[in-house]
Amino acid sequence: MKKKIGIFALLLVILPLLVLTGCGTTDSFTINVKSNWTGLPSNTGGGSVMGAGSYSEGKKVTLTATAKPNSRFIAWVYEDSLLITNDSTYTIKNDGADKAVTKSELTFKSNKKTKGTYTAIFDDNKIAYTMLSSWRVTNDLGVGGVEDSETSTLVTMSANLYISQGNIPSDVYTATSFELKNNVINHISSIKNILKLSAEEPQSLTVDFTLNEGMSQPFSKLMSAQIPFGTGTEDFVQSSDASYSYKTTYTSKGTYEIVFKFTMSGAEKYLVIEYSNLNVIF
Secondary structure, three states, X not given: OXXXXXXXXXXXXXXXXXXXXXXXXXXXEEEEEEEOXXXXXXXXXXXXXXXXXXXXXXXXXXXXXXXXXXXXXXXXXXXXXXXXXXXXXXXXXXXEEOOEEXXXXXXXXXXXXXXXXXXXEEOOOXXXXXXXXXXXXXXXXXXXXXXXXXXXXXXXXXXXXXXXXXXXXXXXXXXXXXXXEOOEOEEOOOOOEXXXXXXXXXXXXXXXXXXXXXXXXXXXXXXXXEEOOOOOOOOOEEOOOOOOEEEEEEOOOOEEEEEEEEEEOOEEEEEEEEEEEHHHHO
């Protein structure tokens, strides 16, 4: 009897330890994959995806996106917020030309950093997965921005610009002591953050902006705007303290132009920020 009690007591010690150590089992992670056409009628274009499932840690994952006829694959996006490119974590293999990819395979290893939802973006202007693409400062909104190579305009201004978007608490773009030419486009190509616009509610855009020009009193302001889905604002919307106003314009090619209007030393100036849909950028 005492022997049985001893064995029972030993089991009471060993079993909790086995539970705590997981009996040597390997963690598994859920990988979801969807198309930006998910939820739309099957005959509306886009493409199909496959590869979702539960994968043990370190297991190779292959997600496949196949474009339907008259469509093309554009890009992979992680958690609706990050553009995926070839790097030490992800490998992308595309079939077809750069501008007409018909199939894409995304491979990576399953772990806690790669678990989650992946979206295959197929060609469409109305489903707005957008990316910050450029900005400029101008004193004449009626004149379109020009490329630096197309003008002999001198540097007349400097600026600090911090941009945050959506629900991301940190800045997605930073430019400090940036030398500016009036109405010259400053392209942005180093970020991977995606802003997915929603038909349910506008997405927020916040800029912390300081502008210096010659002997003028610097303009410095934290400004915000709301970006609607697939449309724009007809007129400028004034801030609550009347220190600036903003306007959003949506173009047929899938770009959003957000214009902040402010006054500096008695003259109107404009900060113009452009977002482009992924199929416009690539």
